[in-house]
Amino acid sequence: MDETRIAIRVDMDVVAARQSGRALAVELGFSNTDATLIATAISELARNIILYAKEGEIILSVLHKSEPCGIVVTARDKGPGISNLEQAMRLGYSTSGSLGMGLPGVSRLMDEFKIDSRPGNGTIVTVKKWKR
Amino acid sequence: MRKNSDHHTSTRSTVAHTPDQLLSELVAHLRQNRTQLREEWARRITEAQLLMAMSKEEIFAEATSVYDNYVEALETGTLEALQAYSRNLSERIIPRGVETHEVVGIVLLLRDVLARSLFAKYQGDFDKLNRILDAYEPAANRIAITVAVGFVQERERTIRDQQEAIRELSTPVLQVRERLLILPIIGLIDPHRARQLTEQLLRAIRTNRAKVVVIDITGVAAMDSNVANHLVLTVEASRLLGATVIVTGLSPEISQTLVNIGVDLSKMNTVGDLQGGIEEAERLLGYRVVSVRDVAAIQQP
Amino acid sequence: MQVPILKQGAYLIASIQSALSDADLMQLRDALVAKVSTFRSRGVIVDVTVLDVMDSFASRTLRDLVHMIQLRGATTVIVGIQPEVAFAMVQLGLTLEGVATALDLEEGLAYLDLKTIKKVSNPRDG
Structure with missing residues (x-):
């Protein structure tokens, strides 16, 4: 069983999603710091789902075809989508922690970041972190 | 008559010469000549100026272990024991400055020493020699690769550990x-x-x-x-x-x-x-x- | 999951006991602001030692809490942020600017003593 899906509808789901993510990271042998980075990224992604799409899901899976293994977090929603991705990746960053999209922040927490979104088609954010 | 005899022999050999049986015949040969082949190998190692960091006694002791593991790997076809041994050996000889080419060198020498003894034993029967070599070569190659790769991996691990240690040392709080x-x-x-x-x-x-x-x-x-x-x-x-x-x-x-x-x-x-x-x-x-x-x-x- | 708020002299101490949902956090903010008024507290400590994630919402709520309490004339200090959590927070750009922080409860109390006594004994220092 390589995939865990967590439905995101209410704010408690955000906590549940990041806790599963941390548990999986620890189980895979990620350092405590990396597990915290992963959990924080999941928290932000899940929060974005609630804020912008009302509901969606977080999918956790493991990459272990070879050493080092990695963790993949996919955040998927059927919300309004993002019309200007470039802007979202720029505007979201805010040192004051205001309610931005936080996507650039998420990409800094993880090793790989991919976003696929079109207006009206929902958003899929895929992030990866490799075990060092 | 002669033809008949030939026919007779080859019928028998088809039965006796499945690759497995060839290998067990080979293993028996290597066991029988263990002392002499091991000495020959150790001599060749010294002659080639490999493992210079080790004493003659040490070389002979390691040669014995490698030889036995080698024969066992040939016999069972499983490489686990040899893998474990080669990791263990690498762990011991890496700190003494043994280089990759030396490890590859000694394994190739052993392959050569054993092949030569096979030539000597079966020189009267080319057909059989060929089949014995057919069975021996892939197994011997696999073993050589296993030992060499084991050594390289162990060395890389050592280098990584050392880098980590240096990094830790270089940032003392x-x-x-x-x-x-x-x-x-x-x-x-x-x-x-x-x-x-x-x-x-x-x-x-x-x-x-x-x-x-x-x-x-x-x-x-x-x-x-x-x-x-x-x-x-x-x-x-x-x-x-x-x-x-x-x-x-x-x-x-x-x-x-x-x-x-x-x-x-x-x-x-x-x-x-x-x-x-x-x-x-x-x-x-x-x-x-x-x-x-x-x-x-x-x-x- | 409600956060217990302890009254200790002129201070209020809120020790978070487990992971909090957004609603819990907002509830904590409102309860603390209300209690500062009720008890006329001079200082507030929020102990976040058990939090293993501090995301943008949590940071923002904590910052709002600190500013609201400040408007009530009291000082707040956040104590117990874990090293890994701090590392993740700064990567996200969450630095809790303008919010006082301390290592643990003991340090938080020392900080409040310093801040609030100063205010009372020599107003010109502040």
């Missing part, structure tokens, strides 16, 4: 006084080291209950924007734990870099040199340094 830590950074900072440095410092702040940290970068020659930004993150993260960071020893070049790339210096408490930084830290902690003579003067009214 020192406690100078209660609640005061110093982190002198020397040398090149790459992103990996920068991150490790931060993690180490943050943990040290917590375990030492530090209130002030002096990061001295006198020994850092250059700093790119990534590392500079990381330094700012470290200062901010330390503050979140409740510690104040003082950065000392910014060279004019690095100061210029920081200004050019627009690093927000307002969040950084900087002092010219380490001594000044420690004095500032002591002031923040409420220490006042007084010379012993002055204290004596105060105490004797």
Whole structure:
């Protein structure tokens, strides 16, 4: 069983999603710091789902075809989508922690970041972190 | 008659010469001639000036173990025991400076010594010699690769461990006084080291209950924007734990870099040199340094 | 999951006991602001030692809490942020600017003593 899906509808789901993510990271042998980075990224992604799409899901899976293994977090929603991705990746960053999209922040927490979104088609954010 | 005899032999040999049976015949041969072949191999190793870091006795002892493991791997077709042995052997000989070409060399020598003994034994029967070699070669190649790869992997692991140790050593977090830590950074900072440095410092702040940290970068020659930004993150993260960071020893070049790339210096408490930084830290902690003579003067009214 | 708020002299101490949902956090913010008024508290400590994630919402709520309490004339200090959590926070750009932080409860109390006594004994210092 390589995939865990967590439905995101209410704010408690955000906590549940990041806790599963941390548990999986620890189980895979990620350092405590990396597990915290992963959990924080999941928290932000899940929060974005609630804020912008009302509901969606977080999918956790493991990459272990070879050493080092990695963790993949996919955040998927059927919300309004993002019309200007470039802007979202720029505007979201805010040192004051205001309610931005936080996507650039998420990409800094993880090793790989991919976003696929079109207006009206929902958003899929895929992030990866490799075990060092 | 002659033809008949030939026919008779070959019928028998088809039965007796499945690859497995050939291998067990081979193994029996290697077991029988163990002493002589082992000595021959050890002699060839010395002659080729391999494993010079080891004494003759050591070479012979290792040769014996490798030989037995080798024969066993041929017999069982499983490489686990040999793999474990080669890892173990590598662990022992790597610290003594044995090089990869030596390990590959000795395994190839053994392959050669054994092949020659097979030539000698079966020189009267070319047909059988060929089939024996057909069975022997792939197995022997697999074994040679296993041992060589095991050695290389072990060496890479050793190098990684050493790099890790050097990194740890190169960023010592020192406690100078209660609640005061110093982190002198020397040398090149790459992103990996920068991150490790931060993690180490943050943990040290917590375990030492530090209130002030002096990061001295006198020994850092250059700093790119990534590392500079990381330094700012470290200062901010330390503050979140409740510690104040003082950065000392910014060279004019690095100061210029920081200004050019627009690093927000307002969040950084900087002092010219380490001594000044420690004095500032002591002031923040409420220490006042007084010379012993002055204290004596105060105490004797 | 409600966060217990302890009254200790002129201070209020809120020790978070487990992971909090957004609603819990907002509830804590409102309760603390209300209690500061009720008890005329001079200082507030929020102990976040057990939090293993501090995301943008949590940071923002804590910052709002600190500013609201400040408007009521009291000082707040956040204590116990874990090293890993701090590392993740700064990567996200969450630096809790303008918010006082301390290592643990003991340090937080020392900080409040320093801040609030100063205010009372020598107003010109502040």
